[in-house]
Amino acid sequence: MSRVHQLKIGVSGIRGVVGDFLTPNLACAFAQAFGTYVGQGRVVLGRDTRSTGEMLEHAVTCGLLAAGCEVVKVGIAPTPTIQIYVSETHAQGGIAITASHNPPEYNALKLFNREGLFFNQYERSELLDLYHQSDFHRATNAEIRSVSVDYDTAPERHIARVLKNVDVERIRKRHFKVALDGVNGAGSLMSVHFLRDVLNCELHAISVDPTKPFPREAEPRPEVLDDLRALMKECGADIAFAQDPDGDRLAVGDETGFILDNDEVLAMAVDCALHRVKGSVVVNLTTSSVIDEVAHRYGCPIYRSPVGEANVVDRMRAVGAVIGGEGTNGGIIFPAVHYCRDSYMGMAFLLDRMAETGKTLSALAATHAPYYRRLEKFTFEYGRLGPIMQELESIFTGAQLDRTDGLKLIWPDAWLHVRSSNTEPVLRLAAEARSPERLEEIYARAERVVNNS
Amino acid sequence: MGTEGNLRISQVGLRGIVGPGLTAAHVLDFAAAFGTFLDAPGKIVIGRDPRASGIMIREGVIAGLLSTGHDVIDLGVVSTPVIQHAIVRINAAGGISIGASHNAAEWNALKFLGPQGSYLATGESGELLDIYHLKKFAFVGHESVGKLQIDRTAMDLYLDDLAKNFPLERLKKFKILVDCTNGLSALLLRRMKERFGLNFVLFNERLEGRSFVHEPATNRKMVELQLAPLMKHVGADAGFLFDIDSDRVALATETGQAVSEEMVMVLLADEFLERGPGKIVIANVSTTGLLEEVAARHDGRVERIAVGRQATIDALQSFRPEQIAIAGEGTGAIMIPQFRYVYDGIAAMLAILERMERKGQTLSQLLGSYPRYSILKGVVRLETHKIPEMLFALEQFYPDAKRNTTDGLRLDWINRWVHVRVSQTEPIVRVICEQQGDEPRRLFDETMEIVRSYCA
Secondary structure, eight states, X not given: OOOOOSEEEETTEEEEEBTTTBOHHHHHHHHHHHHHXXXXXXXXXXXXXXXXXXXXXXXXXXXXXXXXXXXXXXXXXXHHHHHHHHHHTTOSEEEEEOOTTSOTTEEXXXXXXXXXXXXXXXXXXXXXXXHHHTOOOOOOTTTOXXXXXXXXXXXXXXXXXXXXXXXXXXXHHHOOEXXXXXXXXXXXXXXXXXXXXXXXXXXXXXXXXXXXXOSSOSSOOGGGOHHHHHHHHHHTOSEEEEEOTTSOBEEEEOTTSXXXXXXXXXXXXXXXXXXXXXXXXXXXXXXXXXXXXXXHHTTOOEEEEOSSHHHHHHHHHHHTOSEEEEGGGTEEEOTTTOXXXXXXXXHHHHHHHHHHHOOOHHHHHTTSOOOEEEEEEEEOOTTOHHHHHHHHHHHSTTOEEEOSSSEEEEETTEEEEEEEOSSSSEEEEEEEESSHHHHHHHHHHHHHHHHHO | OOOOOXXXXXXXXXXXXXXXXXOHHHHHHHHHHHHHHSOSSXXXXXXXXXXXXXXXXXXXXXXXXXXXXXXXXXXXXXXXXXHHHHHHHTTOSEEEEEOXXXXXXXXXXXXXXXXXXXXXXXXXXXXXXXXXXXXXXXXXXXXXXXXXXXXOOHHHHHHHHHHHHSOHHHHTTOEEEEEOTTXXXXXXXXXXXXXXXXXEEEESOSOOSSOOSSOOOOSXXXXXXXXXXXXXXXXXXXXXXXXXXXXXXEEEETTSOBOOTHHHHHHHHHHHHHHSTTOEEEEETXXXXXXXXXXXXXXXXXXXXXXXXXXXXXXXXXXXXXXXXXXXXXXXXXXXXXXXSSOOHHHHHHHHHHHHHHHTOOHHHHHXXXXXXXXXXXXXXXXXXXXXXXXXXXXXXXXXXXXXXXXXXXXXXXXXXXXXXXXXXXSEEEEEEEEESSOOHHHHHHHHHHHHTTOO
């Protein structure tokens, strides 16, 4: 039986079901550890729209003040917006209170260093040691600093960075008809402003009230976007966007009402980016080979990293990539804006490309060769991954092997990737092939291994 | 071995030096414990004094209360009586006052208030402590987490109530000099000046978060240093000195005389017994014997209790409100039941001014009507385990005295008493000795000698 983890304190920070598991006491202590770690300077704090966000914001503020930090609250803001604000204002670090695409009962702290980047693995383990040792700085009355509020300039700074990388006038002239599902998330108000006022789109928006709960599953998977599909049909939109609660992930629908695969969206974004500036591309191991095709078209190198935003970003920095992302979860990372997943840059890229080419989104998507993909979760017990990897290796002979993150088997016309999730006790089995038959063949064999071990 | 503590968790609440003693974790745990102690939902009113650490503590208190399903109403920087007034007004479940009152700036504390706005009684705070120690808090799910509201009207509504209880119009003729000690009295008195035209001359009225212009102690020595020398210069009719939370008050007369802190209670006992003859004055065993004399004038009596706020709260609960004239301490912390069951220095000040007005007498004339009492105080450091023996020896030594063991040992003769009390915070014994007229030198020296003979 799998054990459901309702609280996880680990290298990715602290995440759990708020109430009996993720308590304000824990959040406060973690924030105090964070404040001790980054030092007694300014720390930026923002959050998504979850009902527990306000409570945790107070707990985190308490911990940061207790560590002697000055707290700058940006209020409800998308995660990339908070990250950009940290880097632009030269803060010591930042915290976003968001469980991203997790259900509403969850919440979490995302931690950023002074550059506004997710902590790397070394920073994360140092912080965790400090947290466990409870060796916090404890500011005295003379050392305690203040809380200030800046709710306005964070979105502006973010939007300004995005606009530098597209032709704003060309987008504005087209007056695109855009459908938006904001999941009542942190980007709700900013997205409306961005699409309607800044990019002059005819906007048809649903779920853009940050005071209301999430009306659908938080992760913008095609299966949960029926309301957006209905809206697209009703208003005849040129393009549709769906965000997750903290505005880092993006799902995209075309003018036919079809929600594109995330790998397709990433492929288009990579195309847009390389079309402007040529350079390296970094994606995770589970991302579609369609990205390789796009990169090769521009003669650009492509690198693969383990799954996880922080891993992709680390690799991007190492190779000086111009774009990167994770096809599996709708994250586009464009360093010219910031080293973070950013739904706003994604939106702008696609609109700009449509404006430039005069093509519909479906026509743009059709330029990529078809790939067939399958990705499923299996509950499993930790410790079973090793035997599964051994078994897969022995039954699939002749494949090229990559052991960076679980096991990836690569053939000229297909690949298979098995790994364990960083956040839940699940095993993820992904495969991709040039034909549906080939996909079914390798997936069925691998699935048997997973189920029988 | 006793130590000079920088953290104290007791039935009075949580109190300590922020950083080395009182930490964010204590605040979160205590707020969550209080949120668990009061059934959710139910609004909880909070406020704080101007200490810088109050900003940090406020955040933790809000988080702990919201997470246990309570809506929080934050009154901002206000005194405890304003919080207590708001609790009753909006029918809240309780309140938390953040502030260390008469302690130095590096201290802070949480005071817990029940649904009637009064401090928790010993039984209730014992339950709160149990929850705190068990750390089993009633955190609610994401759908029931509370919301924060900000309320900036509380001070004015409290002042409305004060205006109903005191004849402010008739007090306008007094020129009143006040040392606010950088505390909350400044906010209240400035507003009263604006709204009701009272003639306050305020100094040290800037609220400070880091350090106070002088120690926020309300005693004769402080009045002598800070307030009394200015009285004649300003031409004030009365002078008052408040601590940070303005729950305690000390006095200076129009002639520039610093008044013993014990006299605040005496004046108020006289006033409220005159209005309600036969009532009870609740005072601790260390407070002046002049109270008995004043009580006798109005057929009232003094109920002597142990030292400390908690004993006062418990005593108040064992009488009907209409039985009580006032309750308080010789430190200038007084509760006027007609107004509120909370120490309220502003109400105490207004009651004294009202007495001056009603009697048509100056403050020094009012004080001159009481016989002189002299007090001697001493401190002896003593190992805690020797205390019972020492107290017994004293009892044996004075077989003719009336014995009271409410708090340590108090021995009474006519117009003369000695109280030997064990500090709750340090391994020391306090000897307080009072006599009508001249100093009780012989009794004091004898007692001190006996106490000292038990030192190692």
